[in-house]
Amino acid sequence: MATVRATTARLLTTCAIVLTSTGIAVATADELPASSPEVYRSTSGSSNLESNGWDGSGVTVAVIDSGVANVPGFDGKLIHQQNISAAPASGDQYGHGTFVAGIVHRVAPGAQIISIKLSDANGAVDVTQVLAALQWVRANKDRYSIDAVNLSFGNDSKQSAYASPLNYAVQKVWDSGIVVVASAGNLGNGSNTVTKPGDDPVIISVGASDEHGTSSRGDDTIPTFVSRGPTQDGLAKPDLVAPGTRVISLRAPGSTVDMQNPQARVGTDEFRGSGTSFAAPIVTGIVAQLLQADPSLSPDQVKYGLLQGATEIDGDATAMGAGTVRGMRALIAARSGRANQGVGRSHGHGSLHASRGSAVVDVKAVVDLGPLSGIATVAVPVVGEHTAEAVDEAVDAPLLGGGDVLLDAIDEFDATEFTDESSWDASQWGASQWGASQWGASHWGASQWGASQWGSSQWWASQWG
Numbered sequence: 241m242a243t244v245r246a247t248t249a250r251l252l253t254t255c256a257i258v259l260t261s262t263g264i265a266v267a268t269a270d271e272l273p274a275s276s277p278e279v280y281r282s283t284s285g286s287s288n289l290e291s292n293g294w295d296g297s298g299v300t301v302a303v304i305d306s307g308v309a310n311v312p313g314f315d316g317k318l319i320h321q322q323n324i325s326a327a328p329a330s331g332d333q334y335g336h337g338t339f340v341a342g343i344v345h346r347v348a349p350g351a352q353i354i355s356i357k358l359s360d361a362n363g364a365v366d367v368t369q370v371l372a373a374l375q376w377v378r379a380n381k382d383r384y385s386i387d388a389v390n391l392s393f394g395n396d397s398k399q400s401a402y403a404s405p406l407n408y409a410v411q412k413v414w415d416s417g418i419v420v421v422a423s424a425g426n427l428g429n430g431s432n433t434v435t436k437p438g439d440d441p442v443i444i445s446v447g448a449s450d451e452h453g454t455s456s457r458g459d460d461t462i463p464t465f466v467s468r469g470p471t472q473d474g475l476a477k478p479d480l481v482a483p484g485t486r487v488i489s490l491r492a493p494g495s496t497v498d499m500q501n502p503q504a505r506v507g508t509d510e511f512r513g514s515g516t517s518f519a520a521p522i523v524t525g526i527v528a529q530l531l532q533a534d535p536s537l538s539p540d541q542v543k544y545g546l547l548q549g550a551t552e553i554d555g556d557a558t559a560m561g562a563g564t565v566r567g568m569r570a571l572i573a574a575r576s577g578r579a580n581q582g583v584g585r586s587h588g589h590g591s592l593h594a595s596r597g598s599a600v601v602d603v604k605a606v607v608d609l610g611p612l613s614g615i616a617t618v619a620v621p622v623v624g625e626h627t628a629e630a631v632d633e634a635v636d637a638p639l640l641g642g643g644d645v646l647l648d649a650i651d652e653f654d655a656t657e658f659t660d661e662s663s664w665d666a667s668q669w670g671a672s673q674w675g676a677s678q679w680g681a682s683h684w685g686a687s688q689w690g691a692s693q694w695g696s697s698q699w700w701a702s703q704w705g
């Protein structure tokens with residue numbers, strides 16, 4: 241197992257080096273205007289909604305991410321942490337989820353937050369973990385009164401959103417009455433660069449704007465990094481944008497992101513970052529405010545309101561969608577229509593493998609090797625090649641008790657696993673199977689969604705000026 245882990249570490253280290261050296265070439269973050277919570281709350285309409293009494297109270301948001309460090313800045317609003325990673329059950333060793341959840345909390349300070357943790361300190365996540373997380377949300381919707389889900393990640397899979405199991409899963413959550421918000425990705429400057437599951441026709445996909453440090457929308461622009469449509473299915477995505485450039489939120493002290501980007505720290509408790517990862521939770525926070533203001537709103541009404549209420553800013557229409565989010569306008573419009581009328585759904589029978597995107601291992605070559613036969617989706621963290629050492633380590637890795645059930649389920653994945661309501665019940669993948677011990681690194685520490693794909697390609701923002 242040690243060799244496998246080391247391979248992952250090398251890959252992620254390489255990613256980090258690329259980002260760092262890109263940033264050094266230009267100005268420092270301090271020379272560019274940051275987007276403080278005060279500014280993005282104003283721009284998005286959050287502060288206006290709160291002044292009317294809607295701060296998200298009574299609403300619960302699930303953040304599927306790298307975990308959340310329960311720092312004082314959350315004011316006790318982090319009510320549950322669910323672990324679907326190989327990392328310790330609580331906290332945020334990578335450092336992305338704390339920042340994302342911190343934005344939700346700044347926008348909707350009354351909302352309760354649930355963390356569903358996918359990654360370890362390397363930030364690596366496999367699609368199967370995301371599917372499990374979405375299933376957990378669906379199964380625990382009533383138990384925790386989950387109203388909205390934030391997905392600030394994506395991969396570059398070009399699998400049709402009408403076939404992908406990942407798209408199927410997000411749609412299933414949406415159709416259960418939960419608003420799903422995803423980042424559009426940071427692969428901009430070209431069509432068909434919106435990441436999966438942000439490419440989904442049903443859920444809300446969010447690109448980023450640059451506020452240039454002011455609460456006036458007149459100087460707002462669309463940064464070049466924002467992924468844009470149309471998608472491989474010919475869909476216009478993202479749906480709208482929100483502030484996502486040099487955004488300030490909560491820091492996870494000692495996490496990987498924190499340690500690798502000390503220059504991004506703001507004071508002792510905060511951090512600065514750019515990416516659609518941080519625009520999405522602004523919209524998610526607005527959604528929480530809308531649902532407090534009118535709990536009867538369906539996800540389709542919320543989406544309709546957000547799109548109708550958005551207003552254009554300066555920038556490429558293929559990256560902007562309907563425009564920049566406007567909370568109060570969205571609330572007014574939400575009651576007058578529904579999005580997604582006539583929009584088709586994924587049949588979910590597409591290849592799970594194809595839903596992973598390009599940074600992926602050909603697992604079949606590994607599976608055919610003796611002891612691992614039958615475990616078709618073992619996610620060995622090797623990208624681009626199979627080293628003999630990695631295969632040996634994978635073969636030697638012990639199989640983990642309860643994980644076998646899930647491995648088998650994923651091996652045979654098809655949409656019926658999701659269409660059968662009973663499969664959404666926690667009884668199938670019982671509570672005992674969510675613990676870290678069943679998600680051992682040898683199986684789940686995959687590099688398919690590496691550190692560079694969390695929608696946060698830049699933490700100190702120097703090249704986006």
Ligand SMILES: [Ca+2]
Pocket residue numbers: 450451452453454455456457458459460
């Ligand atoms: Ca501005």
